[in-house]
Amino acid sequence: MTLTFELDPSVDPALRDGVLSLWADVSNAGGAVGFTPPVTPEEIRPALLRHLTAMAQGGTRLLVGRDEDGEIAATAFFTFNTNPLMSHWVWLYTVMVHPRHQGKGYGRALLAAAEDTARTAEGFEAVEAIRLTCRGGLGLDAFYARSGYKEVGRVPGAIRVAPGDDRDDIILLLPLN
Numbered sequence: 001m002t003l004t005f006e007l008d009p010s011v012d013p014a015l016r017d018g019v020l021s022l023w024a025d026v027s028n029a030g031g032a033v034g035f036t037p038p039v040t041p042e043e044i045r046p047a048l049l050r051h052l053t054a055m056a057q058g059g060t061r062l063l064v065g066r067d068e069d070g071e072i073a074a075t076a077f078f079t080f081n082t083n084p085l086m087s088h089w090v091w092l093y094t095v096m097v098h099p100r101h102q103g104k105g106y107g108r109a110l111l112a113a114a115e116d117t118a119r120t121a122e123g124f125e126a127v128e129a130i131r132l133t134c135r136g137g138l139g140l141d142a143f144y145a146r147s148g149y150k151e152v153g154r155v156p157g158a159i160r161v162a163p164g165d166d167r168d169d170i171i172l173l174l175p176l177n
Contacts, residue, residue, distance in 0.1 A: 003065035003074060003106055005113040007121055011052060015064070018072035020044055022098055029099040032135035036161055051077050051094070063117055065097075065110055073098045074110045078118070089129040089173075090118060111147040119176055129175045135159050136168030149174045 009015055020041040027035040027044070034047060054060035059082065065074030079091040092114055097106045118127045132149070134140040136159070141151055153171035160166050 003067060003109050003113075005063060005065050005110075005117075007063050007117055008055075008061055009064050011055065015072070016048065016052070017041075019064075019075055020048055022072050022075060022096055023048065023094070025099055026096045030138075031096060031099070032138055032140060033094055033096055054079065061123070063110075063114055065106065065113065067098075067101065071098075073101050074106055076110060076114050078114070078124075088126055089131050090124070090127050092130050092132040095132065107143065108147060111144070115148075115174065115176070128177055129173055131171070131173050134170050134172065135161070136170050141170045141172065144172050147174070 023033060023035075023044045024039055024041045026033050027039045028037040030037065035044060051060055051062070055062060059080050061078045063076045063078065064072055067073040074097045076095045077093040079093055081087050081089065081091070095107075095110065095114075097110060114130065118124050118130050130149075132144070134144060136154070145151070149172040151170060152173045155169040155171075157166035158169035
């Protein structure tokens, strides 16, 4: 089983609904993508609309991975820096793989596709690194490290998942040169 990746897919109702469904399923399975379970697609919709608005303005680009049935199985959003002093790196946000595909190597495939995109896609010519953050306590930092990301910072207790459950905000960087 493999994923087929597309950068900047056409935004239509099927894409919006597919990303919303993916985001809700990942969140409800305990994924660290900005929400805690239980959450509905309608509760996530405002966050997706912010991403889509940034895409329409040219500051964000979407990478979608589709499974063999053409269903959205993975996503990552690239966000470019507006500060000219930081325009040589991009943020990677909302990195998700559907829970039904966990353990199939889709996460590594998504990170490899994101790296390849940042190295070769039109509009990424000045990009020298990818930066992302992840929630501590889930082993995500080790997962990203296996794909070449290096921890460059950590803010203890910056993410409050629930009262009494604070997690570190871990900052990771993947140099591209």
